Amino acid sequence: MIAIMSQGLETLFTGSRSVQLSAGAVLFRSAAPVSEMFMVNAGQVHLCRHTVHGAELVLQRAMPGMIVAEASAYSDRYHCDATAATDCVVLALPKPVFLSALAADAGFAASWAATLARGVQAARFRSEIRSLPKVADRLDAWLGEGNHLPQKGHWQDVANELGVAREALYRELARRRNERAG
CATH class of the missing domain: 1.10.10 (Arc Repressor Mutant, subunit A)
Known part of the structure; x- marks a missing residue:
């Protein structure tokens, strides 16, 4: 993630609710309503989907400074599970506050779009590898x-x-x- 985006996120999440999770704890489950955006402050969170055969696919390894399940900003419900891969701290910001910040700051919105584009590229690479x-x-x-x-x-x-x-x-x-x- 580029430094400008990280700094913008850190500023946006300053003073937001802090959530401490032990390794293996669930941050959210698939189909739960999206009411908050989460940024990893310390540790690592995995965004996972489970196949019909029970295999777990890790779709994102969110590290400090990263948003967990970025696409959830544009969804009513989560499409995956998020669990703490390590003991971690995440910051929770109400989704409407996050979206308002994007609408109010064109530079922040452009950085966010670039972050989403890199996420698509990474997902395509993982798909290519798995094929x-x-x-x-x-x-x-x-x-x-x-x-x-x-x-x-x-x-x-x-x-x-x-x-x-x-x-x-x-x-x-x-x-x-x-x-x-x-």
Whole structure:
């Protein structure tokens, strides 16, 4: 997110209601009415959708300074679940206040539009990765975009992002280790 947008959001959210969440806590559920916009102040929130087969797809990893479920500004109800991936603090701003700020400030509105456009680009990239048939191809594409594998305890996050079972990712990583060692 560009610095101007982040500063604008931080200013807009100054003095808003603070919500502390423990890892795994739900911020909102799919189909709940949208009455507030949420900005991550500390920690990480995941926007998730569950497939009919029970798989969890992470659609957004909201970090500090980011809005959770940006498109909810233009929706009556949430289309996904938001849960705290870590202990975190989010700031809650009434949706009408957020929309009024966009209407009143053309510069802020333009920055917001750019943020939404980058979100669409990221979603298209995730869709492209998930359309690849092999785990190896998905991982190569993801790494090719400058991403790096996290520490071992967080590989399941990468598996969720790639849309593969964590065991499949573990097997691929082991295969790569063995190739390097051999």
